[in-house]
Amino acid sequence: MINHLKHMAIFARVVDEGSFRRAAKTLNLAPSRTSQTVADLEQYLGVTLLYRSTRKLVLTSEGAKFYTHALEMLKNAEAGLNELNALSQQHIGTLRISLPAFLTYSTISTAIAEFAKQYPKVTLSLMFTDHIVDILNEGIDMSIRVGWLQDSTMMSRKLYDGRRLLVASNKYLASKVTPTHPSDLLSWDWIRFDIRSSSVEFESPTGEKVSITENTRFSVNSADALSSFVKKHMGLAYLPEHIVADDIKNGDLVHVLPEWKLKSLGYYAVWPNKSRRENLTLLLVRFLAENC
Template sequence: MINYLRHMAVFVKVVDEGAFRAAARELGVAPSRVSETVSDLEQYLGVTLFYRTTRKLFLTNEGQRFYAHVVNITKSAELGVNELNSRTQDLIGELKVSLPAFLASSALSSAIAEFAHQYPKVSLHINYTDTKVDILKEGLDMCIRAGWLQDSSMMSRKLGESRRFLVAGKAYVDARPLAKHPSDLADWDWVHFSMRNTTTEFVSKKGDVASVTEKTRIKLNSAGALLHFVEQNLGLTILPEHLVTQGIKSGELVHVLPQWEIKPLGIYALWPDASRRENLTLQLVRFLAERDLS
């Protein structure tokens, strides 16, 4: 069996990447070499590990069971390498991470870039999307979530908070009476983020609480698109502070009801309890948690 340990590592890579070509690119070999290696492993085991189509690979039942065992071999090997290298802070391996798209130009992304500089032997595959992803289904090692977590079977750690501002385009605000209370927004148009509730709670500096339900005809699934549409003077929206700071400074955007605050977003790291790359994942989580992400 020892002669097939490399074959098993290649098999795990194919499963993780979802294709022979993608696995070959990560391994730095020809796709035909990867295919031959998997075929040799199947011949050795006497089973079919993949259903192969012209468009996609699917694990057979035998492949699923085999992967559940051999992935632990590669995980243990990676943990061993990183443990030996821990004294020199030299981490090795790869991480697949998902972040909300609105954090693409945030302090959090800058911290991940800092991590990449500090650990050049760690490969990072980062997916930015404002759509909620399934960590296990997508084969992710970790994802960053914005909001306030409910009960989760995942491991988690809070990394920080992101302030949110109610904003609108200057021309839109100038065409309406000055709003001093959330109730004054009853007839204002909203550009709605589809991942968020339509009712928002505001808290004044005196501690008064008021809620507003959006009147909206435009719904978007991208924070970047929200910003663009609001800049076109189509209504109000709520966005993270780092996305609107420049627009407010330039006067293109107006911070509406600045004397009232909206609950900030909690920023959390989530990862599976039995992460395939537990050591690397925890190293990245700790690295991020130790930094000022405000």
């Protein structure tokens, strides 16, 4: 049985990565060796753990049960390693992290890079996507969520609040009468981020709150695309400040109704209640909270 503990670890990595090739790359093994290891494990157990196709791997019902036990084994092993690491003031292990794609160039990405430099024995695997990732099913150790957190089944820590700015191009603004109130924007063209509501709430310096609905016939599924089409003079959009700050400074975009505030976004670190790499996850969370 001891000889198959390594097989279990490789099987868990294959499931986490979703392919033999990606798992082999992270493990520094040949893909054929990784595939054969899982096949040997299936032969030893007498069951099929994974359905294989040219496009993806799918856990069988037996595989899903066995994966749970493999994760528990790895969690306990890593907990022991982390405990000794803490005593030796070293941190070793791998963390899988998901982040919204629009954070590719951000203070969070910069802080993660600094973390990697400070802890050179920690391996980081980053997944950038604008779609919400299922942390448990995809083997994610920590996810960065942006917005207003509602999921109470996970552990979380707020890192900071970030401003959103309403912007448009000079060319588009030249075709309109200069607005003085959010209601002036009702008939303007809006570019919508399709995973959020079409309702926009503004607050004036005196505390007046006004909610309007975007007049939109154009929507996109990424913040970078949102920024791109605003610069193509398609209309208004509101984006995180770090995405548009340079464009505003360079004059490519204009901050519309700058005296009216949009609701700030919360930036959160989210991780499973029973993280298999708890010490490393908490180490990264604390680092981000202190450096973002």
